[in-house]
Amino acid sequence: MENVDVFEILKPLKARVDDYIFRFLPENHEIPEISLLYRMMREYPSRSGKGLRPGLLLLFNRAFGGSDENALNTAAALELFQNWIVIHDDIEDQSDLRRGLPALHIQFGVPLALNAGDALAGKMWEMLWLNKSILGSEKAMAIFEEFLHMYAQTTAGQHIELAWVNDRRWDISENDYFNMCRRKTAWYTVITPCWTGALIAGAEAKVREIIVSFGMELGVAFQIQDDVLNLRGDFGKYGKEIGGDLWEGKRTLVLIDLLRKCSDGERREILNMLNKDREKKEASEVNILLELIEKYKSLEYAAGISQQLARDARRIFTESICGLVDNEQRKILLSLIDFVVNREF
């Protein structure tokens, strides 16, 4: 297969989506407080992300013969979903950074940031409402339904992860973790983008099932790769603090593997450090954790599982989706699948 540069593919798509979003979001208001709200709503969208999700939507739409004009509004709504939900996630996870800059609640405090997240969510629903003029009421309602499903899965997955932290639970199996990731990540990162794109293009309902199987694998692969990058990434590219998940006490495949392999004494030490509240953790403790992860090669283990899941996704794609889409788009989509687990940010 020829090499396709994923960035070169995603860049113009992301630019079109961003342009659409910035023309859609309000900018100024005669009441200065409301102008501030508008500024806050534009803050995360203005920080450059990869544009992977709206890119997948537009590319699957093209692959099934759809036009960008019909799909752009929904791709923008999906990008807004990502942007408002991470405002709330950053509060919930007590994350300090987002895309290399202070998180919104660090900049403006929790109350204003939480409310700005709600306000931005409203703009996402407004975009979905606009689909009635672009695609007709019936298709608009079908896309609305897909977003509702994604929304319910994502909040349920986020809840599971937060409940583990809240209950200081570490007796989590790989299956528990995969199950959480399928909900938290797979739907909004892969399944809904790909299927909604295909749906707009007029794909048959049976394609949805294939995309769900494909997206479950690739979505979990993406999340594991994210966990891996969190521990070994390049800050300049990754845009979050390296090791942030250890400070936040997040359950990841890396730690599940470490806790399975380490000695009883090490396990006590590890859990003692992980269970401390963020502000009571010491940098030296996080370093000990990183050394133990190195010692037991848990990053390599997690990266291996991620690769394996991506191969499974690739196989489903090759066997069941390739035949349905045109040759040029097929190559691009395969490159995107590889990018998900080979990316460095």
Add this chain to the structure above:
Amino acid sequence: MENVDVFEILKPLKARVDDYIFRFLPENHEIPEISLLYRMMREYPSRSGKGLRPGLLLLFNRAFGGSDENALNTAAALELFQNWIVIHDDIEDQSDLRRGLPALHIQFGVPLALNAGDALAGKMWEMLWLNKSILGSEKAMAIFEEFLHMYAQTTAGQHIELAWVNDRRWDISENDYFNMCRRKTAWYTVITPCWTGALIAGAEAKVREIIVSFGMELGVAFQIQDDVLNLRGDFGKYGKEIGGDLWEGKRTLVLIDLLRKCSDGERREILNMLNKDREKKEASEVNILLELIEKYKSLEYAAGISQQLARDARRIFTESICGLVDNEQRKILLSLIDFVVNREF
């Protein structure tokens, strides 16, 4: 006019809406964490509220000749709006109590509560999506649009109020305050319930304008009465801490009036107390504030403005809406208007 007992009217309506909501919201899940999420989503709806908003929706629907069956789903969606948004408001305002019990973030912590609010918001949108089977796609989309407008107004109003607190601003005029209340309260408490009810019944578009004028007056009257009850209510009935707004530093008409009437020395003392963070305030300071409010009769002033706005609303209703609705419903609606400013909770 005969006396109509508002509670006796609202009670069976609220019971039907609650019943609908509890059959709609999920209850159990094989994953115990998700069962907890479901329990959290049911928590606020299970605490008895007045049911004023869904009641207004159903009664306006009846008044314009509609059937409860067609309107119940939308009334339930409106009740869910109130329930999820106060989960977020309680976090933003650092409120400890809601309907006489600990706020959700006090019970479960901010991260889980914030996410449960998002999850409950998803169920509201799902209900609005269901309207397509009840009312057809076109009317479903029209109601969706009304909710989008209400949503944008409510989050903008909430933002203004939070920004004042954040910036420690007290140079707020009555007009600033009314403007904030129109957004924060009037839409979701009066305008959207009344108009959506009428819309479902098939009312003409020109009725919307009348209801907007009527609801602006009554909605602000409602908010001022809420501020008054916060300072002099009966805890058993009101269900929030008395004086809670003083602890939270909320800008209210009562305080705007007090700051206008007091001496310069008192103003310095008052602002010094109000600007302290909640946890640094003393009960004795809140008592001094209550005494100054008493001294300058600011509660009476605010209550008087509330009465005046309610009279304006009543006049609009009598002149422009009465003629459009049937005699029996008219009496009930007039009693509800009176209730808004005469309620003790």
